[in-house]
Amino acid sequence: MNDRSAARRDDLARRFGFDSWPxxxxxxxxxxGFEFADGDVPGYRRHRVVRPPTPPGVxxxxxxxxxxxxxxxxxxxxxxxxxxxxxxxxAAKEAxxxxxxxxxxxxxERIEGIGDVAFSPGEGAVFFVRGNVAVRxxxxxxxxxxxxERARTVDEGIRGRSEGQRPSARRS
Amino acid sequence: MAINLEAIKLNHDPTSATHDALNIRxxxxxxxxxxxxxxxxxxxxxxxxAAYSIGDAGHNQLTIQAQFSVTxxxxxxxDIRAVDPTVDPPGQSGCIGWFLRLIAIIIRALFGNVLGxxxxxxxxxxxxxxxxxxxxxxxxxxxxxxxxxxxxTTTWRWQYRRSGTSSWTDFATSTHRIYVVLATPTAPWQQxxxxxxxxxxxxxxxxxxxxxxxxxKTDRVSASSAVTRAVNDLGPSxxxxxxxxxxxxxxxxxxxxxxxxxxxxxxxxxxxxxSDCATFTSTFANVLGCDLWQSQMGWGFGLNAGLxxxxxxxxxxxxxxxxxxxxxxxxxxxxxxRVYDACLEVxxxxxxxxxxxxxxxxxxxxxxxxGTGQYLDKLxxxxxxxxxxxxxxxxQRRTVY
Numbered sequence: 001m002n003d004r005s006a007a008r009r010d011d012l013a014r015r016f017g018f019d020s021w022p023x024x025x026x027x028x029x030x031x032x033g034f035e036f037a038d039g040d041v042p043g044y045r046r047h048r049v050v051r052p053p054t055p056p057g058v059x060x061x062x063x064x065x066x067x068x069x070x071x072x073x074x075x076x077x078x079x080x081x082x083x084x085x086x087x088x089x090x091a092a093k094e095a096x097x098x099x100x101x102x103x104x105x106x107x108x109e110r111i112e113g114i115g116d117v118a119f120s121p122g123e124g125a126v127f128f129v130r131g132n133v134a135v136r137x138x139x140x141x142x143x144x145x146x147x148x149e150r151a152r153t154v155d156e157g158i159r160g161r162s163e164g165q166r167p168s169a170r171r172s
Numbered sequence: 173m174a175i176n177l178e179a180i181k182l183n184h185d186p187t188s189a190t191h192d193a194l195n196i197r198x199x200x201x202x203x204x205x206x207x208x209x210x211x212x213x214x215x216x217x218x219x220x221x222a223a224y225s226i227g228d229a230g231h232n233q234l235t236i237q238a239q240f241s242v243t244x245x246x247x248x249x250x251d252i253r254a255v256d257p258t259v260d261p262p263g264q265s266g267c268i269g270w271f272l273r274l275i276a277i278i279i280r281a282l283f284g285n286v287l288g289x290x291x292x293x294x295x296x297x298x299x300x301x302x303x304x305x306x307x308x309x310x311x312x313x314x315x316x317x318x319x320x321x322x323x324x325t326t327t328w329r330w331q332y333r334r335s336g337t338s339s340w341t342d343f344a345t346s347t348h349r350i351y352v353v354l355a356t357p358t359a360p361w362q363q364x365x366x367x368x369x370x371x372x373x374x375x376x377x378x379x380x381x382x383x384x385x386x387x388x389k390t391d392r393v394s395a396s397s398a399v400t401r402a403v404n405d406l407g408p409s410x411x412x413x414x415x416x417x418x419x420x421x422x423x424x425x426x427x428x429x430x431x432x433x434x435x436x437x438x439x440x441x442x443x444x445x446x447s448d449c450a451t452f453t454s455t456f457a458n459v460l461g462c463d464l465w466q467s468q469m470g471w472g473f474g475l476n477a478g479l480x481x482x483x484x485x486x487x488x489x490x491x492x493x494x495x496x497x498x499x500x501x502x503x504x505x506x507x508x509x510r511v512y513d514a515c516l517e518v519x520x521x522x523x524x525x526x527x528x529x530x531x532x533x534x535x536x537x538x539x540x541x542x543g544t545g546q547y548l549d550k551l552x553x554x555x556x557x558x559x560x561x562x563x564x565x566x567x568q569r570r571t572v573y
Binding site: 002004005008011015047048050052053063065067075076078079080101102103104105106107108120121122123124125136138139140141142144145 | 414415416417418419420421422424425426428429438439440441442443445446447471472489490491492493494495496497563565566571573
């Protein structure tokens with residue numbers, strides 16, 4: 001990281017209150033070998049999963065596209081769930097900071113009740129960290145908004161994967 | 173005597189593109205095998221794709237390699253050539269004849285063969301049942317050097333004649349899809365290593381889009397501009413700005429997804445942000461041999477009213493402004509360098525801070541300094557122009573997948 005990218009990282013850290021983000025607690029979630037399961041997003045069907053190049057500190061990136069299970073051809077009901085499986089909780093927080101730096105709006109709010117720390121710039125996007133995993137949940141069309149409840153479901157699924165647990169199969 | 177055309181290599185020298193075709197693949201998962209044309213396998217032009225660089229090969233002697241087999245007794249040697257079977261319209265006279273000739277000229281200019289014909293040469297044949305090695309042939313009567321960007325179809329009618337005779341006999345026809353680009357594609361596209369594992373070799377799926385968007389363009393500025401306009405024109409039918417998600421990056425380097433989206437598929441949905449548009453613009457332009465970066469400006473500035481991609485209303489994209497903005501950018505991506513912004517039409521009149529608005533898509537526009545009336549002033553109101561600074565260290569070319 002050069003001086004200016006380090007300065008950018010510090011600028012983002014100040015903007016999003018990075019120092020106040022919780023550390024790894026006793027009940028820390030640790031996920032390894034993440035794979036999406038069909039029931040991860042109720043009401044949606046997994047359409048595509050890709051593994052793009054990984055940024056530093058990230059073990060694997062899993063980018064997924066989900067479509068309405070009842071209307072898979074619908075252009076409006078597209079949901080994106082991108083999971084950044086990281087080396088540690090601290091690395092996941094850095095991955096989240098990097099993801100937040102890819103949001104153009106200057107108005108991004110911290111939200112509660114999801115992940116260890118979470119943010120949303122609007123009804124179409126939620127970003128959070130849970131344990132060693134950073135997650136981006138985005139609407140790809142208006143029928144997928146708001147994404148918050150679906151992001152909570154994804155969060156539950158990640159917690160269910162911790163300590164070797166596999167996600168329970170849900171009906172999609 | 174029966175001679176078969178077995179295979180043709182258009183890209184017969186993967187270390188160079190000065191006398192033959194570029195190294196390419198079809199998409200992120202599929203390689204283009206060489207020889208591109210094989211008897212019994214290649215039926216349609218798209219079954220035998222190749223890309224040529226005007227800048228590298230346009231004025232050089234092009235060559236191909238072909239392989240033949242003999243199924244029955246044949247002389248020790250024959251002359252072999254391939255001609256362009258495109259037939260001019262019947263020689264009608266008057267207005268109809270003139271009109272048909274004009275149409276033929278236009279069609280050939282847009283879609284016709286630029287590789288020319290295969291020059292005749294003497295080929296030593298093997299005994300019946302045998303196959304020749306790959307033999308190098310020169311191409312003649314080509315017009316690659318005077319053509320522009322495009323997707324062409326080359327059809328060759330292969331002929332032989334016994335040495336010393338004058339009549340030619342047809343024995344095969346091959347058709348090829350030929351992509352014509354301005355120069356060797358630039359990063360993220362690569363030419364080496366030439367291996368099926370290298371996903372950054374130029375994709376024909378990207379060339380299909382970019383060559384149609386920039387058809388007949390002959391220089392980088394006009395090609396980059398055409399691609400920028402085409403990306404912007406994807407809104408609102410295929411993509412639009414991610415207002416609901418605060419302008420989050422949806423596609424990044426997922427070129428597979430945006431090509432799927434353009435073709436009517438799901439892709440990664442309809443929403444995009446500036447980073448996505450900068451990536452689309454530069455990646456599609458660079459596969460034509462243009463040389464654009466993705467680079468950011470920032471941090472934290474207000475916005476004049478504009479038209480975000482796919483949205484019809486003049487307004488600042490977000491009332492609180494942008495944390496950052498990203499565009500396709502030339503050179504060092506600094507103030508004196510030129511911006512291609514497919515994401516946001518700005519107000520092109522003398523006062524971009526208020527109505528009335530005159531839509532202007534920023535293509536080949538200098539970024540500028542505050543008060544100079546260039547891109548910066550069009551995008552940002554005076555109060556926060558000082559906060560909108562080219563962040564040259566963010567200059568990148570996202571890997572595509």
